[in-house]
Amino acid sequence: MPQYQPTTVFPTQKIMSLLSSWWDSKMHSRLKTPMKGPVKGTVFALQPEMSSQQAVGILVSCKTILGYRPSKDVIKKGGYANKADFLDTMLKALEDEFATKQAPQAIPAQMKGSETNAAIAV
Numbered sequence: 001m002p003q004y005q006p007t008t009v010f011p012t013q014k015i016m017s018l019l020s021s022w023w024d025s026k027m028h029s030r031l032k033t034p035m036k037g038p039v040k041g042t043v044f045a046l047q048p049e050m051s052s053q054q055a056v057g058i059l060v061s062c063k064t065i066l067g068y069r070p071s072k073d074v075i076k077k078g079g080y081a082n083k084a085d086f087l088d089t090m091l092k093a094l095e096d097e098f099a100t101k102q103a104p105q106a107i108p109a110q111m112k113g114s115e116t117n118a119a120i121a122v
Helices: 012-027 057-066 083-101 109-121
Strands: none
Touching: 012 057, 012 083, 057 083
């Protein structure tokens, strides 16, 4: 298993490459029945190309790059209409979650001392 190197910068290119290749592997599987063109006026016209349940598998793959397994909240409810929808939506959601997981910057020692003194003075 590859070792994760912590980073504070979101690895956009690596994640985009992973998402793209993962989509291709799932959509071009011999087990997947080819999606027919949209059938207007039926419930089949509403079905996404990839359901939100199918997309859960990408979360495990993202762990090797991000260093943590993203939450299921990054997956779009209702699924993805096409590859562009998947890439854009998933990349944005992963980037937003990554930003919230980053530790806040360390407070400079001078500021820590003055905060402590101010708390004691009160």
